[in-house]
Amino acid sequence: QPVQHLADYRPWPFTLSQTRLDVTLAPRDTVVLTELDLEPSDLPVDLVLDGGAGLRLQSLRIDGLTVDPAHVLRDDETLTIRAAALPRVPFTLATDVRIDPQDNTAFEGLYLSGGIFCTQCEAEGFRHITFYPDRPDVMTTFRVTLRSDLPVLLSNGNPVRAQDGVAEWNDPWPKPAYLFALVAGNLVAVSDSFTTRSGRAVDLNVWVRPGDQDRAGFAMESLIKSMRWDEDVYGREYDLDVFNIVAVDDFNMGAMENKGLNIFNSKLVLASPDTATDGDYERIEAVIAHEYFHNWTGNRITCRDWFQLCLKEGLTVFRDQQFTSDLRSAAVKRIEDVQTLRARQFREDQGPLAHPPRPDRYEEINNFYTATVYEKGAEVIGMLKRLVGDDGYARALDLYFDRHDGDAATIEDWLKVFEDATGRDLAQFKRWYTDAGTPVLTLQETWQDGTLTLDFTQQTPPTPGQPDKLARVIPIAVGLIGPNGDEVAPTRVLEMTEDRQSFSFEGLGARPVASVLRGFSAPVMLQRQMDDATRAFLLAHDTDPFARWEAGRELALSALTQLARGADAGDDYITAIGALAGDAEADPAFRALCLNLPGEEEIATRLAATGTTPDPDAIHQARAGLARRIAMAHQDLLAELYDTMTVPGAYSPDADAAARRSLRIAALGLLGRIDGGDRAEVLFGIAGNMTERMAALAVLLRLGRGDSALRMLHDEFADNRLVMDKWFGIQVMAAPPSDAVAFAERLAARPDFDWKNPNRFRALLGGLAANHAGFHAADGSGYAFTADWLMRMDAVNPQIAARMSTAFETWPRYDAARRDHARNALERIASLAGLSRNTREMVSRMIA
Numbered sequence: 001q002p003v004q005h006l007a008d009y010r011p012w013p014f015t016l017s018q019t020r021l022d023v024t025l026a027p028r029d030t031v032v033l034t035e036l037d038l039e040p041s042d043l044p045v046d047l048v049l050d051g052g053a054g055l056r057l058q059s060l061r062i063d064g065l066t067v068d069p070a071h072v073l074r075d076d077e078t079l080t081i082r083a084a085a086l087p088r089v090p091f092t093l094a095t096d097v098r099i100d101p102q103d104n105t106a107f108e109g110l111y112l113s114g115g116i117f118c119t120q121c122e123a124e125g126f127r128h129i130t131f132y133p134d135r136p137d138v139m140t141t142f143r144v145t146l147r148s149d150l151p152v153l154l155s156n157g158n159p160v161r162a163q164d165g166v167a168e169w170n171d172p173w174p175k176p177a178y179l180f181a182l183v184a185g186n187l188v189a190v191s192d193s194f195t196t197r198s199g200r201a202v203d204l205n206v207w208v209r210p211g212d213q214d215r216a217g218f219a220m221e222s223l224i225k226s227m228r229w230d231e232d233v234y235g236r237e238y239d240l241d242v243f244n245i246v247a248v249d250d251f252n253m254g255a256m257e258n259k260g261l262n263i264f265n266s267k268l269v270l271a272s273p274d275t276a277t278d279g280d281y282e283r284i285e286a287v288i289a290h291e292y293f294h295n296w297t298g299n300r301i302t303c304r305d306w307f308q309l310c311l312k313e314g315l316t317v318f319r320d321q322q323f324t325s326d327l328r329s330a331a332v333k334r335i336e337d338v339q340t341l342r343a344r345q346f347r348e349d350q351g352p353l354a355h356p357p358r359p360d361r362y363e364e365i366n367n368f369y370t371a372t373v374y375e376k377g378a379e380v381i382g383m384l385k386r387l388v389g390d391d392g393y394a395r396a397l398d399l400y401f402d403r404h405d406g407d408a409a410t411i412e413d414w415l416k417v418f419e420d421a422t423g424r425d426l427a428q429f430k431r432w433y434t435d436a437g438t439p440v441l442t443l444q445e446t447w448q449d450g451t452l453t454l455d456f457t458q459q460t461p462p463t464p465g466q467p468d469k470l471a472r473v474i475p476i477a478v479g480l481i482g483p484n485g486d487e488v489a490p491t492r493v494l495e496m497t498e499d500r501q502s503f504s505f506e507g508l509g510a511r512p513v514a515s516v517l518r519g520f521s522a523p524v525m526l527q528r529q530m531d532d533a534t535r536a537f538l539l540a541h542d543t544d545p546f547a548r549w550e551a552g553r554e555l556a557l558s559a560l561t562q563l564a565r566g567a568d569a570g571d572d573y574i575t576a577i578g579a580l581a582g583d584a585e586a587d588p589a590f591r592a593l594c595l596n597l598p599g600e601e602e603i604a605t606r607l608a609a610t611g612t613t614p615d616p617d618a619i620h621q622a623r624a625g626l627a628r629r630i631a632m633a634h635q636d637l638l639a640e641l642y643d644t645m646t647v648p649g650a651y652s653p654d655a656d657a658a659a660r661r662s663l664r665i666a667a668l669g670l671l672g673r674i675d676g677g678d679r680a681e682v683l684f685g686i687a688g689n690m691t692e693r694m695a696a697l698a699v700l701l702r703l704g705r706g707d708s709a710l711r712m713l714h715d716e717f718a719d720n721r722l723v724m725d726k727w728f729g730i731q732v733m734a735a736p737p738s739d740a741v742a743f744a745e746r747l748a749a750r751p752d753f754d755w756k757n758p759n760r761f762r763a764l765l766g767g768l769a770a771n772h773a774g775f776h777a778a779d780g781s782g783y784a785f786t787a788d789w790l791m792r793m794d795a796v797n798p799q800i801a802a803r804m805s806t807a808f809e810t811w812p813r814y815d816a817a818r819r820d821h822a823r824n825a826l827e828r829i830a831s832l833a834g835l836s837r838n839t840r841e842m843v844s845r846m847i848a
């Protein structure tokens, strides 16, 4: 398959009005009978269906008659029936295909996971089940018959009947094939029900393995909250009689929004206080919501082609972020989201893999389920909402659902509803969708005669294939804080549209401090000369919680980058952070976020962005040193927080309880720098929840005294795959950098390193990639280890190998010796015979 281009889009020349599937499940030789009701277009054209090399075609009939083989062409990716063999009137095409789910280690299409048959079809998995026009703009109803002795047989839509090993499902809503799913297995359900506001009674089930029911309750609660929220906030109701969620252990990503039958990675369903952390609970809630919200943004309205992926993903991420902010703390959620955006999307934008939210070319679409498509896609919608206001946004969304229900839509359609609903011209705004790169916004301030003038310039660095960038529309939220700490001008959104632009605030008595980019109103990098005293002032007084946190972050980064360059710094930060940590009025979660130092990766990114080659070891030392100084300076306060931020009573994952735990853990981490890990040792032994145990374990591992805790955890949870994933991951992630590769090698040699399971593989390799100075070891051992495993994984599961190869995406920013090692590792991967299209595309973009 060559490079795909957005510009080459053509509608499919046939019409498909119904798909009927009859599947007899077996580990090998599953029988897939497919009937497609087709109408030809006006001109005679060949019928080209997608179909992977693994499909064994037994028969091919049109209206009951075998198609003459002389008119049929087969290659590894398609099946073509010549126009000459096609009727000029509506006809039914019937195929009989055999496939082997048991041998499907790529987990794309139909596969077996621990005795459970399940499917993953997005983006192009359906073509590994049967021959089909596997493209999102071909939408049709599905009728599915499943045959198997397994007790639970599920597919999309509503159940028609189930008896004697046969189940029939009918999905009345036209959908593209990527939303098809089936599941068969020995499963049990946690069940509940929901009545929509127009009175439809919906049966809800979360299906898990027998024995896991007691860990599925939180997922069910989250589902019910999501259904209610989408009615209340977006006016969107559920549209079938049943909603099923299934948890499986082998899954390439988090979860999948198949119509009426969401399939989840079990780590995003199963949770109990002794096995899951607060972070796990929050993620489960968010992902359950995300997949549910796709029912409207993704399923009822889908994408015309895969270039439009951010149409459904950006919007659905934006919606799940709103949901979490409504349920928990909006301020804390915004800070967390910005941290994720910077750690993943800014990183992507700065390196060889940069691409726009709507790319215009790809080789393998699975390589484009990225932070840019998802998280930046969501940020772009946040900006749109800021520009048109809450009412404008609500009107535009109503129009979107009205106008495009049942459509396979484009980014142009999306922008048009905003233009039509609000009268605003979005031609320039569209650049956010078509251009890659993070704009750098530079601010100069002048003060004269009661007027504060803000001079902004914007400039976006070149990215692959896009050397020159035009100015974008940037909403800049600004407020002013007076010298006494009071706000003298509330938040106002400045709209920047030029390369340089000035904005003035007049009639001011005394020079205020501008609080700029409040709420992170645009995904840009703000460069602004500001002394540490002014930052500390904002950290103490800003009324916008994001900007307040950001002031502390800048203070920390300025200290850390100076320390990493060998200078002396940090006193202002240490003083300011102490005041904030001790502020009993502030939300404990907010205080915890301020106490957590930027990670080593973030420090490296900042250094690189300001023209200094990051030295991973120096960064590690600088960060550890600053943490130790904070601990020394605020020992008593931190000890008090550790002792008092406990949560009485039974564990609850709610925001308030989690907030207290997060502050307690932040204090524990800092205290661990000076108490030798004694508190962590005690806490690990007595904590009744996984949140505190994992935090304690991380402290112990950093100090090289984690062995007995690791043994305890192993003894207790050897049979729990999800806890064992954590066990593998944290040992490498929290290891002293000089041990990280050796630990990873030792763990990889264990018999329970079940590397074909994506979660286990990600735990170990992702754990190493997250150990910044360990992965970037000066001798290249981290790169070599990772490359070896990527090559091994590629032959088994290309999607996972390609995804994990992003560990290398920052390689060009390091020193020459490290660059040599990284390039060698990447070239070794590139030269592997039989390398998948997925990994080949990633590696060649990285060494281009």
Ligand code: B3K
Binding pocket: 122, 123, 253, 255, 256, 257, 290, 291, 294, 313, 366, 369
């Ligand atoms: N739409 C799926 C992701 C599919 C990834 C395919 N490689 C999950 C989600 O975004 O909700």
Ligand code: ZN
Binding pocket: 290, 294, 312, 313, 316
């Ligand atoms: Zn999604």
